[in-house]
Amino acid sequence: MPGQFEPLPGGGAAVALDDVEISIIRSLAVQLLELIGPGPGADASDDPLADLFAEGPSEPPADPVLKRLFPDAYIDPEGTPQAAEAEEQRAHSAEFRRFTENDLRAGKRENALAVVRSLDALASAGTGGAVLKLSAEESRQWLSCLNDLRLAIGSRLDIADEDDTDLLYRLPDEDPRKPMVMAYLWLGGLQETLVGTLLP
Template identity: 70%
Template sequence: MAGRFEPLAGGGAAVALDEVEISILRSLTQQLAELIGPGEEPAEGDDPLASLFTEGPSEPPSDAALARLFPDAYGDPGKPGPDDDELQGYSAEFRRFTENDLRGGKRTAALQVIRSLDELAAQGKDGGVLKLNAEESQQWLGTLNDLRLTIGTRLEVTDEDEGGELYRLPDSDPRKPMVMAYLWLGALQETLVETLMP
């Protein structure tokens, strides 16, 4: 089971992680949660009902990784088209009413991953077997995906790079640890997807 998710009865999943893997996953997930941030929070003392209707940002994030995590809903900013202005307006409107919730969901999932890693680390210094129920498995899947998207964006990985030069970097290249993390997270994500498929 080392390094692979395996199915559990009831729709959950389990994976054996050692102390170093727990530490790396926790650190990366903490950084992801900080990058995502809480979104726009209502001011203290605001009506709780009004906070349900708090509008978020209308502009895409300037950080490339955040833009990858929270892409425009309409159109492709890299490929302008004849209705580009209209699509940007739709995307801005959609973003205003959804991005805060999306950020909150991603942050909640990341924090759950951190909690489960902390619980596993507390069981023993050498790691152990992490057991997730069906809901936790979905949170892990989303967070692993977000981690890969973020690291891939930082490394400027494209579809054409799959199996390309990034995977053959010399050990002296400063990008090598991030590439190794990217590949490892991809393998974890793939086995979790396989585990959760009916």
């Protein structure tokens, strides 16, 4: 079980993590929370219907990581549309973002918080690492958070496709990106084994 998720009887997954691994995942999840931003503050409405129709931002984020986490819905990154078509795509993307980004951020925030909470509970149980056991729902939250963490790190490493990933394997140890690359690859292994536990 070390380093990989295994299915639990009746659903869910388990993985053995040492203290360093717990610390790394927790730190990355907290950084993701800081990047996504806080949820509704004290001035949030008590009316759930009003919250449902609250509008979010219409412009894409400036930070490249947030752009990767919250991409435009109607713009084809591979295509080069004509000016009129591009303007129409931008307008549709802005409208879509305005009504969906708040919910997307809330979902990503909740998934990252679930990861932090489960690791905090694990760390408080003792020292020297432990076996993390997740329910089926917690497994889905972890999977989403691991995906977001890899997207964030991949964006910082300028990973655009599989060829870029292959180049990362050959980085020399003295390259300053090496620790981030190792985290990216390790999280990918965790993500892959967690997906395996969710398959029928």
